[in-house]
Amino acid sequence: MDQNLSELARQIRSDIADEIFAAKSGHPGGSFSCVEILMALYFCGVANVDPQNPQWPERDRIVLSKGHAAPALYAVLANKGYFPRKDLTTLRKFGSYLQGHPDMKKVPGVDASTGSLGQGMSFSVGYALAGKRPGHHFNVYTITGDGESQEGIIWEAAMAAAHYHLDNLTVFLDHNRLQIDGPNEKVMNIEDIVAKYAAFNWETFVVDGHDIEAIVNACKAPRCGKPRFICCNTIKGKGVSFMENQVAWHGKAFNEEEYKIVKADLGV
Amino acid sequence: MAEFKPTRTAYGETLKKLGDTDPNVIVCDADLTQATMTKFFAAAHPDQFYNFGIAEANMMAASAGLAHCGYTVFASTFAVFGAGRAFEQVRNTICYTKANVKLGLSHAGLSVGEDGGSHQAIEDIALMRSLPNMIVLVPCDACEMEKAVYAAAKINGPVSLRTCRLATEIVTTPETPFEVGKAVVLREGKDAAIIACGIEVPEALHAAETLAAEGIQVRIVDMHTIKPLDEEAIRAAAKDCGAIVTAEEHTIYGGLGSAVAEVLADNSHVPFERIGIKDRFGQSGAPKLLAAEYGLDAAAIADAVRRVVARKA
Numbered sequence: 001m002d003q004n005l006s007e008l009a010r011q012i013r014s015d016i017a018d019e020i021f022a023a024k025s026g027h028p029g030g031s032f033s034c035v036e037i038l039m040a041l042y043f044c045g046v047a048n049v050d051p052q053n054p055q056w057p058e059r060d061r062i063v064l065s066k067g068h069a070a071p072a073l074y075a076v077l078a079n080k081g082y083f084p085r086k087d088l089t090t091l092r093k094f095g096s097y098l099q100g101h102p103d104m105k106k107v108p109g110v111d112a113s114t115g116s117l118g119q120g121m122s123f124s125v126g127y128a129l130a131g132k133r134p135g136h137h138f139n140v141y142t143i144t145g146d147g148e149s150q151e152g153i154i155w156e157a158a159m160a161a162a163h164y165h166l167d168n169l170t171v172f173l174d175h176n177r178l179q180i181d182g183p184n185e186k187v188m189n190i191e192d193i194v195a196k197y198a199a200f201n202w203e204t205f206v207v208d209g210h211d212i213e214a215i216v217n218a219c220k221a222p223r224c225g226k227p228r229f230i231c232c233n234t235i236k237g238k239g240v241s242f243m244e245n246q247v248a249w250h251g252k253a254f255n256e257e258e259y260k261i262v263k264a265d266l267g268v
Numbered sequence: 269m270a271e272f273k274p275t276r277t278a279y280g281e282t283l284k285k286l287g288d289t290d291p292n293v294i295v296c297d298a299d300l301t302q303a304t305m306t307k308f309f310a311a312a313h314p315d316q317f318y319n320f321g322i323a324e325a326n327m328m329a330a331s332a333g334l335a336h337c338g339y340t341v342f343a344s345t346f347a348v349f350g351a352g353r354a355f356e357q358v359r360n361t362i363c364y365t366k367a368n369v370k371l372g373l374s375h376a377g378l379s380v381g382e383d384g385g386s387h388q389a390i391e392d393i394a395l396m397r398s399l400p401n402m403i404v405l406v407p408c409d410a411c412e413m414e415k416a417v418y419a420a421a422k423i424n425g426p427v428s429l430r431t432c433r434l435a436t437e438i439v440t441t442p443e444t445p446f447e448v449g450k451a452v453v454l455r456e457g458k459d460a461a462i463i464a465c466g467i468e469v470p471e472a473l474h475a476a477e478t479l480a481a482e483g484i485q486v487r488i489v490d491m492h493t494i495k496p497l498d499e500e501a502i503r504a505a506a507k508d509c510g511a512i513v514t515a516e517e518h519t520i521y522g523g524l525g526s527a528v529a530e531v532l533a534d535n536s537h538v539p540f541e542r543i544g545i546k547d548r549f550g551q552s553g554a555p556k557l558l559a560a561e562y563g564l565d566a567a568a569i570a571d572a573v574r575r576v577v578a579r580k581a
Contacts, residue, residue, distance in 0.1 A: 057337070105366065112365075113361070113364055113365045116356060119329045119360055122361070125326065125330045126330035129334055130334050130337035160320055160326055160330065164318075
């Protein structure tokens with residue numbers, strides 16, 4: 001990975017840790033697993049956005065459908081210049097615009113209020129339909145989770161996206177294989193999810209979800225009239241020794257001691 | 269001779285007219301264009317119409333996405349699915365984000381008739397009324413529905429419109445005023461007031477005629493906007509008439525009757541009764557027979573008025 005990008009990835013994970021430590025609650029595991037996906041979009045020329053003009057009508061839309069990874073989105077937006085990094089530690093606090101789950105009415109750069117799983121995907125279908133209407137030509141990028149893929153609305157949206165040939169829509173799966181109650185295959189097996197999207201007539205890709213270049217390449221492949229599904233194989237809690245692949249780190253904050261280890265592991 | 273027309277037909281015809289002049293209006297449906305009457309719009313403006321298939325939840329959330337790109341979106345389906353099945357999509361993607369989406373909720377109430385209890389929405393008003401940012405309109409006839417659709421299109425935010433399958437009597441005229449949040453007094457009377465919405469308004473007017481022959485003069489308040497509620501009209505009815513009956517084709521829990529009761533409990537204590545469905549589901553049958561069985565017809569309303577008038581001190 002590009003030296004600057006790996007530095008930035010460390011910085012973003014460190015910011016996420018600061019947010020969650022300050023909030024004393026939040027979802028670190030799934031925030032850490034989707035960092036490179038967000039970085040590919042915001043820092044590698046994939047999404048056409050302008051932090052100085054977050055409401056620009058022709059911007060590409062980025063929807064964090066797995067809204068509980070809000071700390072990751074906020075850290076990326078702050079580092080991109082949408083709002084001051086110092087605000088990150090107001091996460092989840094009374095009066096803060098950084099709500100526990102992304103709120104498009106409050107946070108500059110947040111394109112959809114999410115958190116109720118599956119709905120961001122559907123919201124994105126609406127955006128993608130609008131993006132193809134006369135006078136518009138923007139793209140839509142949506143990050144989903146694997147547990148989230150158990151929601152029926154994901155498949156309603158997948159059907160509609162293929163039906164309307166929404167090749168301006170790219171959906172990422174942050175496939176870290178864990179959800180609150182355990183591994184996907186124990187809670188509710190999503191089986192071969194790439195084959196499922198292919199069966200819904202999507203163009204599919206499988207990449208290492210921590211390889212930014214691979215994600216960017218999949219995003220930049222020529223479009224073929226179909227919505228695009230990029231399965232990103234990731235590690236929950238990526239980058240922190242005691243968090244990686246541990247389901248317990250889905251939704252809890254670090255104590256003082258753990259926080260120190262997180263920072264040491266990240267080398268910041 | 270009284271004219272009859274379903275409010276859903278007025279909804280569909282008005283959408284088509286809106287589309288004739290406004291390229292920013294988008295209509296969505298979930299495979300019910302023949303029933304919700306969005307078929308008129310779909311035929312006239314195919315480029316402004318999306319059919320989402322039988323997937324109401326996706327339609328609602330996608331409508332929010334469309335609306336946040338500057339469109340005025342009307343999302344139409346049966347009330348039981350739009351308010352019920354897709355409730356949480358309406359909550360989190362439409363109301364929470366204050367999306368410019370209008371819900372056209374058709375086939376509300378028992379007057380759906382033969383399809384039966386599974387399809388007769390009796391709780392949609394309560395559900396929609398509970399949502400912050402949602403404006404709830406229940407027009408009383410086809411004429412008022414047309415005005416309500418135009419008014420909803422002018423509001424930048426969520427609005428729900430309740431329409432019915434049955435052809436019902438047109439009791440207002442193009443000249444009858446219509447303003448969101450402002451009740452209309454369709455008939456004056458000093459002995460009691462009936463506050464009604466939707467297709468219970470024509471029933472209430474018939475009840476008023478029967479009662480007039482008995483010497484009881486009844487004010488008829490057409491409460492087409494359930495939220496924001498015209499509290500002033502309710503207080504005035506209590507003060508001027510001293511007894512109130514509400515009437516709605518909906519469960520007595522959480523709808524118009526409950527909303528009026530909340531205002532009365534805060535302000536005025538007058539004899540009060542609610543006409544509505546009393547904690548039971550609907551069933552198949554001709555609408556007229558169902559209205560009688562469930563105590564929603566003019567005769568039941570008149571009985572309720574006689575009781576509240578008798579209770580007046």
